Amino acid sequence: MTFGSAVLLAAVTVCTWNGEWFPSGRAEHRDTPENEARTVAAAARMLSDGFARVDPAGTNDLILCLNEIRNPLVADSLVKAIGRTNLSVAVISGYRRRDRFDMQQDVIATTLPVVEANWSTWRNARAATPPRGYAHANVLISPTVTASVYAVHLKSNYGQTTEAQAVTNRLKRTLAIGQLLAQEKPKRGRASNPMIIAGDMNADKWDSSFAQETIFTALAKARFTDPLERLDPRARVTHPGRGRFGDSVLDYVFIRLLQCVGNPLVLPAEGLSDHNPVFVVVKP
Secondary structure (H helix, E strand, O other), X not given: OOOOOOOOXXXXXXXXXXXXXXXXXXXXXXXXXXXHHHHHHHHHHHXXXXXXXXXXXXXXXXXXXXXXXXXXXXXXXXXXXXXXXXXXXXXXXXXXXXXXXXXXXXXXXXXXXXXXXXXXXXXXXXXXXXXXXXXXXEXXXXXXXXXXXXXXXXXXXXXXXXXXXXXXXXXXXXXXXXXXXHHOOOOOOOOOOOEEEEEEXXXXXXXXXXXXXXXXHHHHHOOOEOHHHHOOHHHOOOEOOEOOEOOEOOEEEEEEOXXXXXXXXXXXXXXXXXXOOEEEEEEO
């Protein structure tokens, strides 16, 4: 998409989704090509349905933030299958896992003009270094407004059995969000740009077991708003409970200097992932 030919619209639909080891659905595993192709097609239909529900006219531009995507080929296949001819991958991370690429990459795809795109691992903090990192893109949401978009997948509590591990996991999430806020802090004399931080935060702001979490207060202090606050508790579940674990809200679209239009939508993942996608319509 070229800047001269782009039609920049006032409203943008932002979606975040953790695909759960997409498209195999299992850690460090590859399903048959036929099964993975079916999964990609089904996921594209699900995401397209969400975009249509929040924007029936289909006139909004799109920003899609994805977690746990295997590689660029998978990302491109999913984005192409969604069927928006001007939707393309702006950036996919390249995290390493020992001697190979990780199978949990972060992706940003958009229909908007991309000014700059990059990705990074988090800063080294020795034992408290957060896993993975972020995908980032600066996109034009109007002829004069550039928004900074981050797709993130923060440290989970999976396998946590001790209080010491709980403290370290919280610290890893805190350091990750703190890094983003610090590097996006406007320099003296310059105004802030609109900003979106979307993805799997692996923390639930409404769950008392996360009462010691600091990322939500840090984001609020930095003037981010959370559109999920508009929803009834039953409508904002992004990680349905299994077994002894109850429903959770782990996936968010935090926005700064942008308005939320209407209510967000959390769409059932139809068995394609253990996370539900979140759709939010925003405008400058």
